[in-house]
Amino acid sequence: MFLRGLTSIVAPIQRRSIMSSQIPTKFDQLFKKVDELKPDFIDVVAQAVAIPAVSSDESLRPQVVKKAHFIVGQLESLGFTDIQLKPLGIQPPPVTNPNLELPPVVLSRYGSDPNKKTVLVYGHYDVQPAFKEDGWDTEPFTLVVDEEKGQLKGRGATDDTGPLTGWLHVVRAHREAGIEFPVNLITCFEGMEESGSLGLEELIAKEANDYFKDVDAVCISDNYWLGTRKPVLTYGLRGCNYYQTIVEGPKADLHSGVFGGIVAEPMIDLAKIMSTLVDSDGKIQIKGIDEMVAPVTPEEHKLYEEIDFSVDELNKASGSNTALYTKKEDILMHRWRYPSLSLHGIEGAFSAQGAKTVIPAKVMGKFSIRTVPDMDSEKLTKLVTEHCDKEFAKLNSPNRCKTELIHDGAYWVSDPHNAQFSAASKATELVYGVKPDLTREGGSIPITVTFQDQLKTSVLLLPMGRGDDGAHSINEKLDISNFINGIKLMGAYLHYYAESKEN
Amino acid sequence: MFLRGLTSIVAPIQRRSIMSSQIPTKFDQLFKKVDELKPDFIDVVAQAVAIPAVSSDESLRPQVVKKAHFIVGQLESLGFTDIQLKPLGIQPPPVTNPNLELPPVVLSRYGSDPNKKTVLVYGHYDVQPAFKEDGWDTEPFTLVVDEEKGQLKGRGATDDTGPLTGWLHVVRAHREAGIEFPVNLITCFEGMEESGSLGLEELIAKEANDYFKDVDAVCISDNYWLGTRKPVLTYGLRGCNYYQTIVEGPKADLHSGVFGGIVAEPMIDLAKIMSTLVDSDGKIQIKGIDEMVAPVTPEEHKLYEEIDFSVDELNKASGSNTALYTKKEDILMHRWRYPSLSLHGIEGAFSAQGAKTVIPAKVMGKFSIRTVPDMDSEKLTKLVTEHCDKEFAKLNSPNRCKTELIHDGAYWVSDPHNAQFSAASKATELVYGVKPDLTREGGSIPITVTFQDQLKTSVLLLPMGRGDDGAHSINEKLDISNFINGIKLMGAYLHYYAESKEN
Structure with a gap:
C-alpha cells in the first residue's frame, strides 16, 4: 500500500530515508537526471501518442509508418547508430489492399564496445484501435497528463509507447548526466504487435547471425504488474x-x-x-x-505463496464474483x-x-x-x-x-534466478525498495520464445505498468510514478546486468 | 410427370382432350383471354420487379413506396375503387433512421354487390434483398423471360410480386372477356412481409369491422407447391x-x-x-x-400416404444426404x-x-x-x-x-374440405386436370392466423409457384406455366366459391 502514492518527486526522499547509504553515486546522479527530465520525457510520449498508429486499420497504415519515422528521429538525436527501417514486405491476406506494406522494424545500436555486454530491447510502436465513442473520457490520441491522479492517459500510454520510449529516456539521462552507458544497446521496435507480429519471426531468424549476432540478453517491456502495488518480473508464459x-x-x-x-x-x-x-x-x-x-514441486508452490494477490483482485478485474477458486495459490497456478x-x-x-x-x-x-x-x-x-x-x-x-x-x-518458462533476472531484481529493490514478485502470465507473447530460440539467449519480461492500466480497453493509462520509476529501473537493470559475471 | 412440360399454349388442348365437354363456356372465354394477355401480364410483372422494393434495406424504403404507387396505378386502370394507401406509422427500433415510415398497405375494392360474396386477397409487394454478386446469373431486378426454360427470373417473380399481380390479371381478363366478376374483391397488399409484417396485425384488427367488415373468405397466395409437379392447397402451418x-x-x-x-x-x-x-x-x-x-388419426395418416413426395426430393432440396427419415409419411409428418x-x-x-x-x-x-x-x-x-x-x-x-x-x-390448421378449399380443389382439377395434394407447411405465416381470428373467416393458402422457385435465394424464378395457370386457377376458384352454398 505504501507504494501506491509514491510519485517521482516523493520517491527519492522516501528511498533515501530507507537506505540512503546504499545508493551508489552514479545511480543518485542518474535518478536525479531522470526526475529533472520528467517533463521532457512525458512530452516525447505525448508526441508519440498523437500519431494514431493502429496496425489493424489498413487506412491508418501511413500513420504507423509515420510513428516509425518519429522514433527514428528520436534515435538520431540521441546518437544511436546503424539505424535501419527493416521492411517486412507485403501484408499477407486477408487484406483489402493487396499491396499493403507491413510497417518496418526499427533496428538501431547505442554503443558497440566489444568489452561490454549487448542487450536487445524489444518494444512495439503500434497500438490497439481507439475511438472516443467507445467510452473514452478524453480523446484517445491526445495524451492527457492528469497530475491529480498522477497518470498519463491515452492510447499506447502503457501498451507499449510509454515503455518503448523508456529505453530512449534511459539513454538520454545517461548522456545528460555524463554517465557511461553500461552496455551496448540494440533496439528491435516493431509496428505489427497488435496484429500478430506479422513478419517479425522471419526477421529475427534472418538477423540472428547478422544484426543480432552479439546479443547477450533480450529484455521485453510489454506486460504488466500482476496487481497495482507491487513490481514484478515475469519468467513464464502459457x-x-x-x-x-x-x-x-x-x-x-x-x-x-x-x-x-x-x-x-x-x-x-x-x-x-x-x-x-x-x-x-x-x-x-x-x-x-x-x-x-x-507436477508442482514444493519450491514452486512456495513461489505462489509469496506473491501479493487475492481473489478480490481477480473479481475486481473480471467485474464479477465468478472466480473458480478462492485461494491465492490456486488462482495463480490455474492462471499460469x-x-x-x-x-x-x-x-x-x-x-x-x-x-x-x-x-x-x-x-x-x-x-x-x-x-x-x-x-x-x-x-x-x-x-x-x-x-x-x-x-x-x-x-x-x-x-x-x-x-x-x-x-x-509455444509456452515459455525461464530461470527466474539467472543473471538478467538477478540484475532486474536488484534494480527493483533499489528503485522501489521492495523485492519484485516473480510472476508468469496466463497469456502468450509468442515473440519471447522466438527470441530465446533464435538468439540462444535469456529473455526477461520487465513490465513498466500496472495490472489495471486497461491496455486494450478504454481510458488506457500509465501511472507517472510507474513511468519514471520504470525508466530508473531500466537503467539500474542495465548497470547490474553489465556488472554480473555470467551472461 | 406429364404436367412438367405443360405450357399455357399446350394446356387447353390437353385439357379439352381429357374433359372438354365439362368446361363451361365462361371458363373457355376467360382462359382464352388469359392466354391472349400473357405478354401484357408478363410486362406488368417486369415493371413491378424493376422496382427494388427491399423492405429490410432502409435506404431502399422510397423504392418500396414507389412500388405501392405502381400497384395503385394498376388498380386505378382496372377500375378498382376506394383505393387507399394505409399508413402504418413509424418503424419501431432497431432502425438507423428514427423517423422511418413503414410502407403503406394497399387497400382497394373491385365490386360491391351485396348479393355477391366478398373475398379478401392478400399479397406483399416487398421483396428479399438481392445482389448480382450473391451469385445471380442475371441482374436480379431485371425480369428475364426465359422462353426456353419457360421461366420468369427475377427477385419477386414468385415471392410475391408474380402471384400478387395475378389477382389484377384475373380482373383484367374478366373485363376484357366481358365476363361478370363473380365476387366482390378486396385487396390487402403489404410492403413489410419480408421484414416481419410490422404494423399489419394492428391494421387488420382496426379494419376488421370497417374496410374488411363484409369479408367472407381470405385467400393468400404466398407459398409454394410441395414439389415441382403437382399443385397443392395448403391447410396448415406450424x-x-x-x-x-x-x-x-x-x-x-x-x-x-x-x-x-x-x-x-x-x-x-x-x-x-x-x-x-x-x-x-x-x-x-x-x-x-x-x-x-x-395424436395422428388413421384418416390423417392416409392424407400423407396420398401425397406425391419422396426422400430424394428432400435431399435434393437440402443439397445433402442428411435426412432424418427415409419414409415419405415420416418426413411429411415431422415437417408439418x-x-x-x-x-x-x-x-x-x-x-x-x-x-x-x-x-x-x-x-x-x-x-x-x-x-x-x-x-x-x-x-x-x-x-x-x-x-x-x-x-x-x-x-x-x-x-x-x-x-x-x-x-x-401460433400454428394454424383449417378444414381442407370447407367451401373455399372445395372451390379451389375443383378449380385445380379444371386447370391442371388433377386433384391437388392437401399440404401443410413447416414454417409460419403469422398473418394467416390474424386474418382468421380477426375476420372470423376461413383462410385458404393457394400457391402459384413451385417448391424449387428459390424464393429467398439466388436466381428466383416462376415458371410461366405456373403463372398463367395460376391466374386461371385464381379466376376459377372465385367462380366456384361464388357458386357454393356455404361460406
Missing part, C-alpha cells in the same frame, strides 16, 4: 493451441420451418461436441491432457501453470441481435487450450481431434465433422 | 416459439490467456445447456412437449404436424473468421420450437424455461442464467 471443430451438412443454410425436424442440424451436433470439452468448473474433459502437465480450455464462439451460425429462423449449413466451433510445461503441441492436437471425433461418432449423425488446429504458440 | 438463453458472468469480455481457467465462462455453461435441448436425431429432450401433441427444435446460433460470442482468444462476458443462445396442435404456447414456454433453469442449476456455476421467449407465432 502457450496457446487454437482449434476449430467444423460440422457441415446441408449445401446451404436452410429455413427451420421447412427443414426443422427432418434434417440433421450441424449446430445440434456441434453443441453436443462443444459441451464435452470442458466442465463449468474449468476441468478439461479431454483424456490424457492432465498427464502431460509437469495449468492448462485451461475456453470456448470462444461459433462461426457460421446466427450471431446477431433478434431472431432468425435459420438452420446453419456449416458451423465452426472455436476453442483454445492454454498450454504449459511439459505439454507437447502435436500430442495435444492428436488428443483433441480424437476426442472430438469420438464424441461426434457417438451422435450417429449423417453430417460431416472435422477438428483442426488453427494455430499454436 | 407455429414458432423463439427463445434465447442468456448466460452472463464477467462485466466485460475477458482475455482467455489472463482469465482462462480461473473464471466460470458463460460460453461453457451455455454450450452445456444448449446440448441438452435436442438430440442429433431430432428428438426434443424437454420433458412434457410430446404429451401436448395431438410434429414439433421440432432448431439451434440457430449464439449472440455475444466470437463469430468471425479466424481466431480470437476472447472469453465472452454475456452470451445468448438462440433456439426455436416449431409448434403444432394442440401445443399451448404459454405452457411450452414454462416447460422450456424450467428445463433450462434445471440444466443450469446442475452446473453449479456462479454465472447468471435466464431463458426468455423472444416471440411466438
Whole structure:
C-alpha cells in the first residue's frame, strides 16, 4: 500500500530515508537526471501518442509508418547508430489492399564496445484501435497528463509507447548526466504487435547471425504488474493451441420451418461436441491432457505463496464474483501453470441481435487450450481431434465433422534466478525498495520464445505498468510514478546486468 | 410427370382432350383471354420487379413506396375503387433512421354487390434483398423471360410480386372477356412481409369491422407447391416459439490467456445447456412437449400416404444426404404436424473468421420450437424455461442464467374440405386436370392466423409457384406455366366459391 502514492518527486526522499547509504553515486546522479527530465520525457510520449498508429486499420497504415519515422528521429538525436527501417514486405491476406506494406522494424545500436555486454530491447510502436465513442473520457490520441491522479492517459500510454520510449529516456539521462552507458544497446521496435507480429519471426531468424549476432540478453517491456502495488518480473508464459471443430451438412443454410425436424442440424451436433470439452468448473474433459502437465514441486508452490494477490483482485478485474477458486495459490497456478480450455464462439451460425429462423449449413466451433510445461503441441492436437471425433461418432449423425488446429504458440518458462533476472531484481529493490514478485502470465507473447530460440539467449519480461492500466480497453493509462520509476529501473537493470559475471 | 412440360399454349388442348365437354363456356372465354394477355401480364410483372422494393434495406424504403404507387396505378386502370394507401406509422427500433415510415398497405375494392360474396386477397409487394454478386446469373431486378426454360427470373417473380399481380390479371381478363366478376374483391397488399409484417396485425384488427367488415373468405397466395409437379392447397402451418438463453458472468469480455481457467465462462455453461435441448436425431429432450401433441388419426395418416413426395426430393432440396427419415409419411409428418427444435446460433460470442482468444462476458443462445396442435404456447414456454433453469442449476456455476421467449407465432390448421378449399380443389382439377395434394407447411405465416381470428373467416393458402422457385435465394424464378395457370386457377376458384352454398 505504501507504494501506491509514491510519485517521482516523493520517491527519492522516501528511498533515501530507507537506505540512503546504499545508493551508489552514479545511480543518485542518474535518478536525479531522470526526475529533472520528467517533463521532457512525458512530452516525447505525448508526441508519440498523437500519431494514431493502429496496425489493424489498413487506412491508418501511413500513420504507423509515420510513428516509425518519429522514433527514428528520436534515435538520431540521441546518437544511436546503424539505424535501419527493416521492411517486412507485403501484408499477407486477408487484406483489402493487396499491396499493403507491413510497417518496418526499427533496428538501431547505442554503443558497440566489444568489452561490454549487448542487450536487445524489444518494444512495439503500434497500438490497439481507439475511438472516443467507445467510452473514452478524453480523446484517445491526445495524451492527457492528469497530475491529480498522477497518470498519463491515452492510447499506447502503457501498451507499449510509454515503455518503448523508456529505453530512449534511459539513454538520454545517461548522456545528460555524463554517465557511461553500461552496455551496448540494440533496439528491435516493431509496428505489427497488435496484429500478430506479422513478419517479425522471419526477421529475427534472418538477423540472428547478422544484426543480432552479439546479443547477450533480450529484455521485453510489454506486460504488466500482476496487481497495482507491487513490481514484478515475469519468467513464464502459457502457450496457446487454437482449434476449430467444423460440422457441415446441408449445401446451404436452410429455413427451420421447412427443414426443422427432418434434417440433421450441424449446430445440434456441434453443441453436443462443444459441451464435452470442458466442465463449468474449468476441468478439461479431454483424456490424457492432465498427464502431460509437469507436477508442482514444493519450491514452486512456495513461489505462489509469496506473491501479493487475492481473489478480490481477480473479481475486481473480471467485474464479477465468478472466480473458480478462492485461494491465492490456486488462482495463480490455474492462471499460469495449468492448462485451461475456453470456448470462444461459433462461426457460421446466427450471431446477431433478434431472431432468425435459420438452420446453419456449416458451423465452426472455436476453442483454445492454454498450454504449459511439459505439454507437447502435436500430442495435444492428436488428443483433441480424437476426442472430438469420438464424441461426434457417438451422435450417429449423417453430417460431416472435422477438428483442426488453427494455430499454436509455444509456452515459455525461464530461470527466474539467472543473471538478467538477478540484475532486474536488484534494480527493483533499489528503485522501489521492495523485492519484485516473480510472476508468469496466463497469456502468450509468442515473440519471447522466438527470441530465446533464435538468439540462444535469456529473455526477461520487465513490465513498466500496472495490472489495471486497461491496455486494450478504454481510458488506457500509465501511472507517472510507474513511468519514471520504470525508466530508473531500466537503467539500474542495465548497470547490474553489465556488472554480473555470467551472461 | 406429364404436367412438367405443360405450357399455357399446350394446356387447353390437353385439357379439352381429357374433359372438354365439362368446361363451361365462361371458363373457355376467360382462359382464352388469359392466354391472349400473357405478354401484357408478363410486362406488368417486369415493371413491378424493376422496382427494388427491399423492405429490410432502409435506404431502399422510397423504392418500396414507389412500388405501392405502381400497384395503385394498376388498380386505378382496372377500375378498382376506394383505393387507399394505409399508413402504418413509424418503424419501431432497431432502425438507423428514427423517423422511418413503414410502407403503406394497399387497400382497394373491385365490386360491391351485396348479393355477391366478398373475398379478401392478400399479397406483399416487398421483396428479399438481392445482389448480382450473391451469385445471380442475371441482374436480379431485371425480369428475364426465359422462353426456353419457360421461366420468369427475377427477385419477386414468385415471392410475391408474380402471384400478387395475378389477382389484377384475373380482373383484367374478366373485363376484357366481358365476363361478370363473380365476387366482390378486396385487396390487402403489404410492403413489410419480408421484414416481419410490422404494423399489419394492428391494421387488420382496426379494419376488421370497417374496410374488411363484409369479408367472407381470405385467400393468400404466398407459398409454394410441395414439389415441382403437382399443385397443392395448403391447410396448415406450424407455429414458432423463439427463445434465447442468456448466460452472463464477467462485466466485460475477458482475455482467455489472463482469465482462462480461473473464471466460470458463460460460453461453457451455455454450450452445456444448449446440448441438452435436442438430440442429433431430432428428438426434443424437454420433458412434457410430446404429451401436448395431438395424436395422428388413421384418416390423417392416409392424407400423407396420398401425397406425391419422396426422400430424394428432400435431399435434393437440402443439397445433402442428411435426412432424418427415409419414409415419405415420416418426413411429411415431422415437417408439418410434429414439433421440432432448431439451434440457430449464439449472440455475444466470437463469430468471425479466424481466431480470437476472447472469453465472452454475456452470451445468448438462440433456439426455436416449431409448434403444432394442440401445443399451448404459454405452457411450452414454462416447460422450456424450467428445463433450462434445471440444466443450469446442475452446473453449479456462479454465472447468471435466464431463458426468455423472444416471440411466438401460433400454428394454424383449417378444414381442407370447407367451401373455399372445395372451390379451389375443383378449380385445380379444371386447370391442371388433377386433384391437388392437401399440404401443410413447416414454417409460419403469422398473418394467416390474424386474418382468421380477426375476420372470423376461413383462410385458404393457394400457391402459384413451385417448391424449387428459390424464393429467398439466388436466381428466383416462376415458371410461366405456373403463372398463367395460376391466374386461371385464381379466376376459377372465385367462380366456384361464388357458386357454393356455404361460406
